[in-house]
Amino acid sequence: MNTTSYKTISAKKETVTKEWVLVDAENEILGRLASKVAKILRGKNKVNFTPHVDCGDNVIIINAEKIQLTGNKWDQKEYVRHTGYPGGQRFTSVKQLLDKNPTEIIRKAVKGMLPKNRLGSALLRNVLIYTGGEHPHQAQQPKKINLNTIK
Secondary structure (H helix, E strand, O other), X not given: OOHHHHOOOOOOOXXXXXOEEEEXXXXXXXXXXXXXXXXXXXXXXXOOOXXXXXXXXXXXXXXXXXXXXXXXXXXXXEEEEEOXXXXXXXXXXXHHHHHHOHXXXXXXXXXXXXXXXXXXXXXXXXXXXXXXXXXXXXHHOOEEOOHHHOO
């Protein structure tokens, strides 16, 4: 048996084919949306997935202000940050962040589901989040996908 015909082919930056994908976040559950978007960004839905290469697609998310949360998360979920000074811990509720910057809620959720390294930072640059149904990326001809078809 010739074992040279069974070589595993790893994707390289030059050989990866990246597409543009449009996701509508209207009435989507935040965590489920974020996990599926992270899977698309990482490229795990492709046959040539390679863990150390950015082989995922570019994702455009519209209607960020119309996401849903389950349970009592609208009242109980808080985002914590620290200013760097003593006693500088600051808390922000989901409702406050939704009023101030609804795109940040989705960005934080997707960021938490990506690797915590340089690759994760590079992958996060491939997601573009907008409020409303309009986006300025018509020239890239994004294909609209239904998140329910992704497992």
